[in-house]
Amino acid sequence: MAVVNHCEKIPLGAQGAQEWEVVQLPSPMGDFQARAFRSPSTGSEHLVLSVGPLKARGGLLRLHSECLTGDVFQSLRCDCGPQLHAALDLISKEEGGVIIYMRGHEGRGIGLVEKLRAYALQEAGVDTIDANLQLGHAEDARDYADAIDILCMLGISSVRLITNNPQKVDALVKGGIEVEALVPIRIAANPHNERYLETKRKRMGHYLE
Numbered sequence: 045m046a047v048v049n050h051c052e053k054i055p056l057g058a059q060g061a062q063e064w065e066v067v068q069l070p071s072p073m074g075d076f077q078a079r080a081f082r083s084p085s086t087g088s089e090h091l092v093l094s095v096g097p098l099k100a101r102g103g104l105l106r107l108h109s110e111c112l113t114g115d116v117f118q119s120l121r122c123d124c125g126p127q128l129h130a131a132l133d134l135i136s137k138e139e140g141g142v143i144i145y146m147r148g149h150e151g152r153g154i155g156l157v158e159k160l161r162a163y164a165l166q167e168a169g170v171d172t173i174d175a176n177l178q179l180g181h182a183e184d185a186r187d188y189a190d191a192i193d194i195l196c197m198l199g200i201s202s203v204r205l206i207t208n209n210p211q212k213v214d215a216l217v218k219g220g221i222e223v224e225a226l227v228p229i230r231i232a233a234n235p236h237n238e239r240y241l242e243t244k245r246k247r248m249g250h251y252l253e
């Protein structure tokens with residue numbers, strides 16, 4: 045498989061920590077440093093939160109896909125909210141690290157309106173993957189090019205990735221970022237998200253028990 049190094053477009057650290065506007069983001073979960081990034085190609089505006097000095101190699105990273113319903117409104121249909129909070133906790137209470145909050149990833153890349161249409165199909169018995177397919181979407185339409193650009197701009201070339209999703213690992217590796225280790229996030233299932241988690245495990249290869 046060909047490895048495309050997006051850092052050739054944006055040299056490592058080219059617009060790194062010194063030149064990129066960094067602001068303080070105090071929160072009940074910890075004190076974060078915040079940077080915002082507008083993608084020249086997609087126009088999406090992503091948020092980067094970090095704790096402690098940025099590590100070029102081996103630091104903790106969470107690439108969190110936006111989920112308005114789960115992250116903000118605590119929907120029990122998915123595990124996004126608890127995963128985000130677990131990652132924020134991990135980096136703020138332990139050794140530091142970076143969270144890239146990926147806008148444009150809502151609904152695995154199909155957007156909020158289509159995600160809710162997919163939910164409607166799920167309420168009629170279809171699983172999360174087939175719901176996307178029946179609506180004419182890819183089963184997972186997320187693009188990670190912006191995340192690679194952000195990592196390049198931060199001068200980060202290798203990470204320990206907080207995820208259960210092997211596709212995120214592939215996306216980073218294809219973009220020239222080394223994934224030294226996987227840090228899984230274990231979130232207890234609830235009756236509303238059991239099938240969704242089961243589909244992630246069985247059909248998407250997520251590392252879930």
Ligand SMILES: Nc1nc2c(ncn2[C@@H]2O[C@H](COP(=O)(O)OP(=O)(O)OP(=O)(O)O)[C@@H](O)[C@H]2O)c(=O)[nH]1
Binds near residue numbers: 107110121150209244
């Ligand atoms: N299309 C669609 N998207 C969903 C559904 N449930 C959650 N999502 C979206 O899926 C994204 C999260 O992706 P997941 O596949 O659940 O998990 P992940 O982030 O890839 O994996 P982790 O790194 O382990 O959290 C968010 O953008 C959610 O909005 C669904 O039923 N259908």
Ligand SMILES: [Zn+2]
Binds near residue numbers: 113115122123124125
């Ligand atoms: Zn979610």
